Amino acid sequence: RKSKTPEDVVKRYLQKVRNPPEEDCTICMEALSGPSGYKGPGVGGVSRAESVGRLAQCGHQYHLQCLVAMYNNGNKDGSLQCPTCKTIYGVKTGNQPPGKMEYHVIPHSLPGHPDCKTIRIIYNIPPGIQGPEHPNPGKPFTARGFPRHCYLPDSEKGRKVLRLLLVAWDRRLVFSVGTSSTTGESDTVIWNEVHHKTEFGSNLTGHGYPDPGYLDNVLEELKVQGITEEDGQQQ
Ligand code: APR
Numbered sequence: 001r002k003s004k005t006p007e008d009v010v011k012r013y014l015q016k017v018r019n020p021p022e023e024d025c026t027i028c029m030e031a032l033s034g035p036s037g038y039k040g041p042g043v044g045g046v047s048r049a050e051s052v053g054r055l056a057q058c059g060h061q062y063h064l065q066c067l068v069a070m071y072n073n074g075n076k077d078g079s080l081q082c083p084t085c086k087t088i089y090g091v092k093t094g095n096q097p098p099g100k101m102e103y104h105v106i107p108h109s110l111p112g113h114p115d116c117k118t119i120r121i122i123y124n125i126p127p128g129i130q131g132p133e134h135p136n137p138g139k140p141f142t143a144r145g146f147p148r149h150c151y152l153p154d155s156e157k158g159r160k161v162l163r164l165l166l167v168a169w170d171r172r173l174v175f176s177v178g179t180s181s182t183t184g185e186s187d188t189v190i191w192n193e194v195h196h197k198t199e200f201g202s203n204l205t206g207h208g209y210p211d212p213g214y215l216d217n218v219l220e221e222l223k224v225q226g227i228t229e230e231d232g233q234q235q
C-alpha cells in the first residue's frame, strides 16, 4: 500500500473552502483570496496555489500549500496542529530520544501534600546521535543531569498526572533535543513543554514544592500536547 503523502494527511483534517474570506492566511500573510505566498520546496505537486481549506474542528482557514509546508517542517507523524489556536488533529508526537522512564512510591510527604506519600519518577536518557527529526541530523547530542528525578504527590490527582505523563513519554513528548535555556548548550536533551518538579524537600529552583497550582498547570500543559484524561484510561 502506498503511504499517505503530506497532502493526503493535511486534507484529512480539512474542508474545502470555495469562496475564501477577505482575510490573510496567517502562515504566509498573503490574502486567502489569492495564491499561497509559500515559495519553498515540497509543495510543487500540491493542488493549486489558490486552494484554501478550513480545519474541520476549529474552523481556521489557510492556504492548502501553506499547511502542507508547515506539516513538512514538523516531524511528519500524521498529526497537524492549528498554528492559531493549537487544536490538534490526529495524535501529536515529539522527538524525544530513546531512554527509560521509571517510577515508584517513596514513604515521605511533599511540602503542601502532608496526607500522602510521594511518587518519584526517574528519567534516563543517554547521549546519542540526532535523527532526521532533530535540529542537526547526524550530529551528536549530549544529555546532562540524568538520571533526572521528579516528584508527584501520591494522591488521586497526582496519580492521574502520572498516567498522563506515561502517555506523554510513549508519544515522545517529555523531552526534546535543542538548546537549553538554562545552560545555553545546544544539541542537548531538554525538557519539552510539560513542567516537572525536580526538587523534593525544598524549592530553590522554583521547580519544587509547595506549589498549590502545579497539578492543574501540568494537566493544562498536557492538554496542549493533546493528552487528556481519556488517554490516561487507555493504558
Ligand atoms: N527542574 C525542572 N524544570 C526545569 C528546571 C529544573 N531544574 N530548569 C528548567 N526547567 C524547565 C524550564 O522552566 C523550561 O520550561 O524546563 C524547560 C526547559 O528549560 P531548559 O533549561 O531549556 O531545559 P533543560 O536544559 O532540560 O533543564 C535545565 O533542569 O532537570 C534539570 O538537570 C536539569 O539542570 C537541568 C535543568
Ligand code: ZN
Pocket: 055, 058, 059, 060, 082, 083, 084, 085, 086, 087
Ligand atoms: Zn485553529
